[in-house]
Amino acid sequence: MALIQFVNKVWFGSGELKRLATELKRLGIARPLICTDTGIRAAGPLDGVLAALGDAEGAVFDGTPPNPTEPSVEAALRMYATEGCDGLVAVGGGSSIDLAKAVNLRLSHPAPLAQYETAAKGQGKIGEVGPLIAIPTTAGTGTEVSVGTMILTHDGRKSTIASPNLIPTVAICDPDLTLGLPGGLTAATGMDAVTHCIEAVLSPLYNPVADAIGLDGLARALKGGALERAVADGSDAAARSDMMMAAMQGALAFTKGLGAVHSMSHAAGRVERLKLHHGTLNAVILPGVLRFNAPHVPDRMDRLAEAAGVATGGDLPEAIEALNARLGLPASLAELGVTPDLIDEMVAHALKDVSTFTNPAKMTGEDFRTLFLDLL
Amino acid sequence: MALIQFVNKVWFGSGELKRLATELKRLGIARPLICTDTGIRAAGPLDGVLAALGDAEGAVFDGTPPNPTEPSVEAALRMYATEGCDGLVAVGGGSSIDLAKAVNLRLSHPAPLAQYETAAKGQGKIGEVGPLIAIPTTAGTGTEVSVGTMILTHDGRKSTIASPNLIPTVAICDPDLTLGLPGGLTAATGMDAVTHCIEAVLSPLYNPVADAIGLDGLARALKGGALERAVADGSDAAARSDMMMAAMQGALAFTKGLGAVHSMSHAAGRVERLKLHHGTLNAVILPGVLRFNAPHVPDRMDRLAEAAGVATGGDLPEAIEALNARLGLPASLAELGVTPDLIDEMVAHALKDVSTFTNPAKMTGEDFRTLFLDLL
Numbered sequence: 001m002a003l004i005q006f007v008n009k010v011w012f013g014s015g016e017l018k019r020l021a022t023e024l025k026r027l028g029i030a031r032p033l034i035c036t037d038t039g040i041r042a043a044g045p046l047d048g049v050l051a052a053l054g055d056a057e058g059a060v061f062d063g064t065p066p067n068p069t070e071p072s073v074e075a076a077l078r079m080y081a082t083e084g085c086d087g088l089v090a091v092g093g094g095s096s097i098d099l100a101k102a103v104n105l106r107l108s109h110p111a112p113l114a115q116y117e118t119a120a121k122g123q124g125k126i127g128e129v130g131p132l133i134a135i136p137t138t139a140g141t142g143t144e145v146s147v148g149t150m151i152l153t154h155d156g157r158k159s160t161i162a163s164p165n166l167i168p169t170v171a172i173c174d175p176d177l178t179l180g181l182p183g184g185l186t187a188a189t190g191m192d193a194v195t196h197c198i199e200a201v202l203s204p205l206y207n208p209v210a211d212a213i214g215l216d217g218l219a220r221a222l223k224g225g226a227l228e229r230a231v232a233d234g235s236d237a238a239a240r241s242d243m244m245m246a247a248m249q250g251a252l253a254f255t256k257g258l259g260a261v262h263s264m265s266h267a268a269g270r271v272e273r274l275k276l277h278h279g280t281l282n283a284v285i286l287p288g289v290l291r292f293n294a295p296h297v298p299d300r301m302d303r304l305a306e307a308a309g310v311a312t313g314g315d316l317p318e319a320i321e322a323l324n325a326r327l328g329l330p331a332s333l334a335e336l337g338v339t340p341d342l343i344d345e346m347v348a349h350a351l352k353d354v355s356t357f358t359n360p361a362k363m364t365g366e367d368f369r370t371l372f373l374d375l376l
Numbered sequence: 377m378a379l380i381q382f383v384n385k386v387w388f389g390s391g392e393l394k395r396l397a398t399e400l401k402r403l404g405i406a407r408p409l410i411c412t413d414t415g416i417r418a419a420g421p422l423d424g425v426l427a428a429l430g431d432a433e434g435a436v437f438d439g440t441p442p443n444p445t446e447p448s449v450e451a452a453l454r455m456y457a458t459e460g461c462d463g464l465v466a467v468g469g470g471s472s473i474d475l476a477k478a479v480n481l482r483l484s485h486p487a488p489l490a491q492y493e494t495a496a497k498g499q500g501k502i503g504e505v506g507p508l509i510a511i512p513t514t515a516g517t518g519t520e521v522s523v524g525t526m527i528l529t530h531d532g533r534k535s536t537i538a539s540p541n542l543i544p545t546v547a548i549c550d551p552d553l554t555l556g557l558p559g560g561l562t563a564a565t566g567m568d569a570v571t572h573c574i575e576a577v578l579s580p581l582y583n584p585v586a587d588a589i590g591l592d593g594l595a596r597a598l599k600g601g602a603l604e605r606a607v608a609d610g611s612d613a614a615a616r617s618d619m620m621m622a623a624m625q626g627a628l629a630f631t632k633g634l635g636a637v638h639s640m641s642h643a644a645g646r647v648e649r650l651k652l653h654h655g656t657l658n659a660v661i662l663p664g665v666l667r668f669n670a671p672h673v674p675d676r677m678d679r680l681a682e683a684a685g686v687a688t689g690g691d692l693p694e695a696i697e698a699l700n701a702r703l704g705l706p707a708s709l710a711e712l713g714v715t716p717d718l719i720d721e722m723v724a725h726a727l728k729d730v731s732t733f734t735n736p737a738k739m740t741g742e743d744f745r746t747l748f749l750d751l752l
Contacts, residue, residue, distance in 0.1 A: 002387075003386070003387055003388075004385075004386040004388050004624075005385045005386065006382035006384050007383050007385075008380070008381060008383070009379070009381045009383075009540075010379070010380040010381065011378075011379055012378045012379075012582070013378055013582070206388070208592060208625070209589055209592075209624075209625060211592070212588040212589050212591070212592035212625075213585055213589065216588035220584065248585075249584070252585060
């Protein structure tokens, strides 16, 4: 028994940014609020977007923090009002698009955001929202086609808010926008996509459509070598395109839910003073959780290993560790500044994370504690 | 460059028919017109649907012909009006669901249907339509999740009318409804699903998401053996479920378009006096078109052969012919009553069919003529 749901319209390919003007017109948006961050503004992609607005005139909100917060959502809402905007365009990585999704929710729904959290059974409160065009500039989160947004809400939680209504109206995935992404960010965001594909396939929910998409995304990124090629040579257009596709596929696949990697990653990501990158956390945590899950889902692990290009009889967690090392990613949470005193709090948050419920093995507090300790 | 679009909500699994009452309530439908045919009424599935309506009260239109026609659409529209209906439920194979999709279009759009035909660039004229719940009772067309409907329009054409707006609001895919389907129909509809998966993967459009779904559907039906098991033992619940999934996957995959098998099948299917079954036609035509296409797409043919479970070095067209024979399906169009005098007309229609444009090899009239002659 299963609910299988996809609600996506995606323009995909080199140069597809040119669709922006037509899509804005089709959606009746004359004055979009463009949600982005100062990094994107400095790096160039924003200029391309501004040049592609056609008849529309945009106001730019560049105050997205690395992990979007409820105050930043409220700042964007104020700018939307004062600038007389009539729709949203998000330009950036997961943070800018997640912020825009939360802004879109709040444009038609009252505060506070915490009431809409999935863990608080808030999904039913999320009705239809206005138009949002998402333009990713990284190949990682896939939030441009997903139901969810992650916001640090006023109550101090890293909250997952999700609903099919929050899927951006249109995504424009133009891999040209990722050509300038530095190797470190390419690696970290790429491993986010890889983790999505893997955890989605391991989720016990029945959804062969999502399984097929996730396995193909994983094969594209790893067996096909796109991730390593994109990190080695950022101007490799074919690798950039494959990674943007793999990122989108990861998010379409996790319609099925994610697993304990994300529970732990969210728990560590909410420690604000560390400002940890979600993709980097996923990369570091993935091998340990795979070892923990493997005995429960041997067949799925075999299919994943095959899609990852691991030789028959090879070990997927080991292959991921070796890949992380080749990509220059850290090997432990200690390297990222996570300290043992944070474990109690992280375990408590991981246990309550929605991703925990679709991990293929049941997780206890002790399990999470052991996994965190191993990673320190 | 590609447009990748999925807009689906599907309840899938044994017993999921029970969702009907909740979905009707959610969509605000109190008085659905239930579009079906006399065969479905006699065979049982309709009773289950009527028992699952909850608070809603349905009026039953059972006048769907084997290949739905514009007059039958108009008859259903008249019943919708006289019975004071406020929404649509389709119960049946491709014919009933296609009829309901056309009724849904006409409820908010003026006659005639021909103006909406894809080949006549009619898609832009198709705006939003009302709610439609599709409940398939065969595992074949996948029209419950697809954009299209095939109608014999007043002008004598077998017209493909397609738009994302025509995708049913909700599909309820309950494989229990197919348990009583006779072996012959199971085989013919199953080969329709197989053909969708194959032709979608061969389409030259860029859509790796659809490719992955199509390959998985093909593997489910053939390599996994579900089709032959469902034909051999109609009560095999696992095989029925896998075939219903493969049918849905075929239709999600053909978001990419279909190919010359469908062009020829549509051309033969419009000869009204023969009343040919679309799935049977696809099964018969598939091997010939595969042989024609193979030299143009060797890599894709290899991937398809692998997904179909054909041993390395084996021949996919030959494997399909052998499968058709095992399933008791005919080996030629002559066996179906198609005569040489029809060829000119069929060639003309095949050339204009929208599926021709996404065949992996360019098709001329001579190509179609040769293929038809070989099949006679």
